[in-house]
Amino acid sequence: MKPVSIAIIGSGSAAFACAIQAVDRGARVTLVEAGEVIGGTCVNVGCVPSKILIRAAQLAEQQRRNPFAGIADAEPAVDRPQLIRQQQARVEELRAAKYQHILDTTPDIQLLRGRARFADAHTMSIARADGSEERLSADQFLIATGASPALPPIPGLADTPYWTSDDAVFADQAPEHLVVIGSSVVAVELAQAYRRLGSRVTVLARSSLLFREEPLLGEGLTRAFEDEGIRVLGQTQASRADYRDGEFILDTNSGQIRGDRLLVATGRNPNTADLGLEAIGVETGPGGAVRVDESLRTSVPHIYAAGDCSDMPQFVYVAAAAGTRAAINMTGGEARLDTSAMPAVIFTDPQVATVGLSEQEAHVRGIETDCRVLELENVPRALANFDTRGFIKMVAEAGSHRLLGVQVLAHEGGEVIQAAALALRNRMTVEQLADQLFPYLTMVEGLKLCAQTFAGDVKRLSCCAG
Structure with a gap:
């Protein structure tokens, strides 16, 4: 039987996740990329370089001021050009390892350079840099064109x-x-x-x-x-x-x-304006985001979308998960993407980490809640760090006490939130979470302590009470 042919517009995380899964399931894939480099936003200008920048800045701040009495503060000597060279080298290394290497070692994934536009629902026109044009037909399509920085309408x-x-x-x-x-x-x-x-x-x-x-x-x-x-x-x-x-x-x-x-x-706007979507019946929402269902299908059944160009949450791990599931569905499977227990992290210091519903979101849905806020002065790890900025808030359903959501503001809060996501995914109550064993002197122990506040005052517990 002839393998399924899949055409993907874009070469970022969603595109490559789809391509890898699709060829593993017997398909042949063509990626179409209009930019100079492959890899999309995350590795090139987003997650990777920004987190390197943030971490370097954090270390500079720790030199400038720290909470420990016996360690002298000192103004850091910051060589920004040298930092940029190191940052760029890591970006290029990851792009080569995670994207170019896949192309080089996977014959069933081909890359075409050019700007794609749908000529009809089964054919794309690809405009190349030299002015020539190529037609590409496929059985299934994935739109994975990402997004670009938005410009507010400020005069001048x-x-x-x-x-x-x-x-x-x-x-x-x-x-x-x-x-x-x-x-x-x-x-x-x-x-x-x-x-x-x-x-x-x-x-x-x-x-x-x-x-x-x-x-x-x-x-x-x-x-x-x-x-x-x-x-x-x-x-x-x-x-x-x-x-x-x-x-x-x-x-x-x-x-x-x-x-x-x-x-x-x-914010960022989806890169969908020049794809010819309206002419083929692919529905878009505010800002041009492609509307998809839980299967990542658009309003045209054989055309899928994933990543920042879609109306899914704009996170690279969501993009990759969406690309993988789209590939499964393109090749005869049935996969859904459920984001109800999707953790999110903002890499400030203290970090902001969330999962599930906030108190306000629960109320909008008509859910009565019971909530607790645990200040970090009650978390032994924060006390040992001499950094008690922040809190953990837990949102539970009134009556059942089933966990609905967690919001964290804490140093390394991103390392805490996945445990909350697993508890949410498994529909645990706060009492069940409070009964779990958590290692002492970790930030994630704060989840247990916050859950315990639904039944009593954690200030009356010993330092590592179970």
Whole structure:
């Protein structure tokens, strides 16, 4: 029997996860990539380089100030160009190992260079850089074109040399004063990183930091930022942006803000505008995100979508999981992607980590809740670290006490949240979670302690009470 032919637009995490799974199931795959490099956002300009930048900045801050009485603080000597060279080398290493090596060793995955557009529901037209055009037909298609930084409609902004996150992660010098427009994941991560690399930083938040999350998270992170000298201007919007004599000038409702660099981090828009989707009946939602069901199918049954171009959550691990499941469904299987217990981490310090429903989200769904908040001064690991910034909040269903969601603000909070995700996935109650064995002097022990607060006061427990 002739193998299934699959055409994938894009070459990022969703695309490669789909391609690998599909060829393992007997399909032949063609990837179509319009950019200069393969690998998509995560490895090239997103997760990998940004987390290297954030970690370097964290180590610089630990030199600058630490909580231990016997260790002297010292201003770090930051060689930004050298850091960039190391960062870029790791990016290239991972791109070669995780993407190019797959192409080189998997004959059933072919790469075509060019810009794809659907000519009809079973055929794509691929415009090559030399001006030629190629037609590609396939049995099944995956749209995995990712997303690009969004630009807010601020008069004058487009005429300035503003940074997007793509620029900020590879800038070879830390600015004297970085102004950040935005208040969500990328904005807060990069704002703190540049503060720790030596810049003055001002954040303009249209509402408040992390306004889509549990309010306690944004409030706690704002306090942490202000303690580090980051100026956070809430309820602030720019009405005009100009650039004169090497300086950005922003007119805002909080006054005029000036800085030598401006980072615009107000989200990302799906790269779907030029694919010809409307003509073939593929439905899109706000911003052009491709609508998919739990099987990753679009409104056209043999066309799938995954990653940041779809209406799934914009996380690389969701993209990869979606690509894998799409491949299974393209090749005769039945797979679904359930994001109800999807953990998420924001790599600030303290980190923000969430899974499941917030208290507000539960109420919107008509679920009555019982909630507890455990301040980190009650977690032995935080006390031993001399860093009690943050909390753990647990949301349970009233009556049954079934766990609905967890929100964490803590140093290395991302290392805590997966245990909560597993508890949520297994529909545990807070009493069942409180009864589990957790290793003493770990941050994840805070989950057990928070669960125990539903039955009593943890201040009355011994230090490692079971």
